[in-house]
Amino acid sequence: MLNLLKSDMYKIFKRMSFYVCLVLSLLAAGYTVWTFEDTIRNMYKKQYGAYASMLGLDFDSMTAKDFGITAWSVFSQSVSNAILLSAIFVTIFLTSEFGSGMCKSIILRGKGRVSYYLSKLVSSITVPIIYTLAICGVSFGIGAYRYQGAEWKEEYLKDYIIPLGWFALVTISWISVICMVCFLCRSSGFSMAINLGLVTILPGAIILAIMYAAKAWFNVTNIEFAKYWIGNYSNVSLYSGGMQNDEMMAMIYTLCGWFFVPMIIGILSFKCREIK
Amino acid sequence: MTEEKLQVCEDDDVLVRTKGLAKTYGNKKVLEDVDLEIKKGKIYGFIGKNGSGKTTTMRLILGLCKPSKGSVEISKDIKRSDISAVIEYPAFFPNMDAVTNMVTQCKALGVKNPKKVSCALLSLMGLNPKDRSKVKNFSLGMKQRLAIAMSLICKNDSSQPASNDSEGDKEVEKNSSDEDKGSSNENPTESLTNAEVNTDTEADLSLPDLQYPSVLLLDEPINGLDPEGIKEIREIILHLNREKGVTFLISSHILGELEKISTGFIVICNGKLAAQFDAKDLRKKVKGCIRLKTNNNSKAVEILINDLSISNYRTEDGEILIFDEGINTSDITKKMVENDLIIESINSETGNYEDYFIKLMGGN
Incomplete structure (x- = not known):
């Protein structure tokens, strides 16, 4: 499997689409960080605009420092893009193996299908991790340049670094889902449509549909289905400031479920189906 | 976990044997009770009409699909990784160049000196390893050659001193990393000696660490090749067979070509084995x-x-x-x-x- 993994990593770094998605994620991150002050100002205006004169505040004249914006507070603001762009790249990467016939040419040389699947999964997992780290690095750099405040404080560990670790776990689970979809569909267009749908617009609709079905057919109203939906954990700011134990356990179970169940489905399907 | 379990064929002479091989898709019988043998050192012409089951037989031998009935046995002397193929259509990444395509396959198969081996095999197949154009821009014939070159990749022996391997690869890697950084003048083959990048077939075949698969299944290998290309491929097949002991199973509709190189024939008709005989028997049969x-x-x-x-x-x-x-x-x-x-x-x-x-x- 190590050889397959080496080959997959080599392929990832030789693919132009990897760098295109990386650049897009960095541009999005750069834009988000650069305009973060205006975003916060507009948010404040929207929320507290009516009371601004009563409170003696003039949001237009407030600086980033007044809003508490530092390089650290912006460094993980855009990491959600890593999931979207990883979904795009990983879908291209995995389905191209089927489209080009390379999957066939590896399997026919006696490489095990489980090894093949796991190699693809592990190599794909590195993609959002690289994107996340690159986004954080660029965001921090731009944040440090634009907003200053790059000095380290102990509470940042809990507020910004640990949440990033949780986010990494979420991305790993996402990749497992994306990988399963690619191995099930095999066609690039179909896989791309499903994966993009999953990471963007479908989650809300799926949760609503599940809740409706549970209520209508089983009269179940007391289960928070949203709590067990992987998309629910995709926002890094959720973990800022720490989590309660029960929240953390629910999250760990959810992420493990979303990692292992798709992985098992993907492996079983790949083992059983023919390779065209 | 790396190699799928196979049935072992005890016969010394036979590399691959199918026993009662059958494949059914729904109600459609694609293959029925096919018993064939691929003997060591031979070149088999695999003949049959379109849809007669040639490719399905090859796919079953290669483990790309499971037989509905019967089994595929492989000689105890070889591993599944020793059986290679170009099946249905040439497999490669169209947006990568030939060397990169080759290197991905080499790495996946655990080949030492992947760039050196890739360049040597490309040269052997009449492709220029210095050509950095994307494979999607290749002609059909070039794609076919690349596919055969990729199928020739075989895990090389570890008997060579490790220091030599690493040195060789270091040299090539150095050159390659320069190239990856955008220097289009640099090339991985430039660090190779003249003999190694020589387009002369003999020189390339004599590379010390170049090993070949024991059995090569080629599905329509000369499709899209010009007459000169057909001749070159024929010569390469014959050379690999005679000098390197590679056994071939070649499916083709160009009977004249098969007749020129085959030492045995397997004929399949409507999913059933119609005949398997040696070329010398053919001469008796066809007076x-x-x-x-x-x-x-x-x-x-x-x-x-x-x-x-x-x-x-x-x-x-x-x-x-x-x-x-x-x-x-x-x-x-x-x-x-x-x-x-x-x-x-x-x-x-x-x-x-x-x-x-x-x-x-x-x-x-």
Whole structure:
């Protein structure tokens, strides 16, 4: 499997689409960080605009420092893009193996299908991790340049670094889902449509549909289905400031479920189906 | 977890054997009870009509699909990784160049010195390793050559000193990393010696760490090749077979080409094995004849029967067609001249393989 993994990593770094998605994620991150002050100002205006004169505040004249914006507070603001762009790249990467016939040419040389699947999964997992780290690095750099405040404080560990670790776990689970979809569909267009749908617009609709079905057919109203939906954990700011134990356990179970169940489905399907 | 379990064939001579191989898709029987043997060192022409089950047989041998019935046995002397193939269509990443495509495959198979091996195999197949253009821009023939080059990649022996391997690769890697950084003038092959990047086939084949698969299954390998390309591929196949002991199973509809290189034939018709025989048997099965025309054919027939003991003949359109074996035109000419007969024409014709195969394939 190590050889397959080496080959997959080599392929990832030789693919132009990897760098295109990386650049897009960095541009999005750069834009988000650069305009973060205006975003916060507009948010404040929207929320507290009516009371601004009563409170003696003039949001237009407030600086980033007044809003508490530092390089650290912006460094993980855009990491959600890593999931979207990883979904795009990983879908291209995995389905191209089927489209080009390379999957066939590896399997026919006696490489095990489980090894093949796991190699693809592990190599794909590195993609959002690289994107996340690159986004954080660029965001921090731009944040440090634009907003200053790059000095380290102990509470940042809990507020910004640990949440990033949780986010990494979420991305790993996402990749497992994306990988399963690619191995099930095999066609690039179909896989791309499903994966993009999953990471963007479908989650809300799926949760609503599940809740409706549970209520209508089983009269179940007391289960928070949203709590067990992987998309629910995709926002890094959720973990800022720490989590309660029960929240953390629910999250760990959810992420493990979303990692292992798709992985098992993907492996079983790949083992059983023919390779065209 | 790396290699799928296989049934072992105990026969020393046989590399791959199928036993009662059958494949059914829904209600459609694609293959039925196919028993074939691929013996060591041979080149098999795999013949059958479109949809007769050639590719399915190959796919089953390669483990790309599971048989509905029967089994595939592989010699104890080889591993599944020793069986390679170009099947259905050439497999590669169209947006990568040939060397990168080759290196991905080398890495996946655990080949040492992946760039060196890739360049050598590309040169062997008549492709320029220095050509950095994307494979999608290749002609059909070049794609076919690349696919064969990729199928020739085989895990090389670890018997070579590790230091040599790493040194060689270091040199190539150094060059390659320069290239990856955007220097288009640099090339991984530039660090190789002249002999190693020489486009001369002999030089490339003699690379010390270049190993080849034991069995190579080629599905329509000469599709899209120009006559010169066909000749080159034929020569490479023959060289690999004779010098490196690679056994081939080649499916093709170009019977003339198969006849030139095959030492055995496997004919499949409507999912059933129609015949498997050696090339020398084919020559017996497809008899040639000598066509003779004299100024007196009836006297000539008498001479042939009495003096040359010919028994298998017929007359047709004023000519005598002689099918007996072991008789040649010079013997006949000598006898005719001795008996004062004037030979108007005499020529030796080889048998019509094409008709024979078409008949075996279930055609008219």
